[in-house]
Amino acid sequence: MNSETGIAEELYYTINGETPGVVSGFIEGILEIPEDIGYIAYDFIDSENRYNNNNDKIRLMFLVKKGGVNKDSLAEIIKVILIKYYSLLTNEQKSQLQYKIGGQITGKLVFTTQALSKFLQIFIDRLLIRTSVGLISTSLVTLGAMQSKAVYSSRDLLNRNPNIYWELRGLGDLDLLYFILEDKLKSFEDAILLHDKDRSAFNNVMKHYADLVHGEKNA
Template identity: 25%
Template sequence: MRSYSEIAKRIAKIIISPESAIGFAHGVLSVPTDIGYLAYGFIDTDSRYQRETEKIRMVGAIRHGILENHNFMKTIETVLNIFNKNVPEAKQNAIYSKTMASVAGRTLTNSLIAGRLATTIAQRSSFLVAVRGGLIGNALLIGGMTERCIYTSEKLQKNNPEVYNALRVRNYDLLYFLVEPALNPFLEALNVKRTQGQPAFERIIEMVDREVNANAR
């Protein structure tokens, strides 16, 4: 896990400029990562039945429009809502009053950040098929992305059950692997809270406040 300071800097960067998440979202286009997950899926026989069940759920979710842009936004917004629920209201006001969100007020902050993050990530993801030429190659990589989607959802369930359960209701956990690089610092902060307590979490929030104050002028 990253240091408190590193987590805080990444959170502040996204709050100040959601578009900066493009730098964190490079993992979305990671061909070696997809191949690695595909290979692991072949040798992981213990969970094969469970993964096949998850693939059926994924097909159903895709048929019902899970890949539409507003679902990316809702996935991000759900995570941010859980994060902000743990941030004292006074500290939220202090942080968001220094950013673009101050125009709309704190209640719309999550929607603003989520919308801009979703647009950034969706634009990045739209190049997936285009940059991966060849029908066979694409088929393999799509298979790899499927495995990656399932394993990322499983990891989220283990490490952040509150976030997983909130996303799972609408199958948003299946989209999480696409937004994970951008949302990871928020999840890391929540992990600190879960494993080290609220005081440790609030130390990170204090650092976020200082970072935003220093860079949002």
């Protein structure tokens, strides 16, 4: 996990869509050749988890077959993570979650469901604007490495944060699609884990975030 300052910076740039890769397309980073080979090799030698891996791959194929790999499913994953993160904030911290519209910091979350829904939609649109769900579905069927990555990413999420894992799984095995958005949601997940581990450190993250917002508004 990154430092408090690092998590705050990642949150700030992810929320405002400035970090390279935040709105990257599917082809631009989900699998690279070395990682591709690595997942195939590890899956092959991981005899201890072969039974569980096969069961998870069956879950994945059913998910693909019933058309569950779509932008609505990915949007649900984003909502689960962001709503969980938002629920941990104090009212003061929520008021600091300002975000950019058209290059200017004009959006500000207030304590209403409508404001949260608007923020979620803006963030979902940013992450999914260039995502090819058709290519994802095809790759999950044809690429063994893609299936392995889906399974191991799900398993890692279960070990890191079982609450999020079971919530996503209960929404129709969406835990198996988490790998698609994992890098883009990492800062929120880090903050959630930090809150559970060290509330004071979590509060420091939000102070650093507020400083970044304040600094840009006065730049």
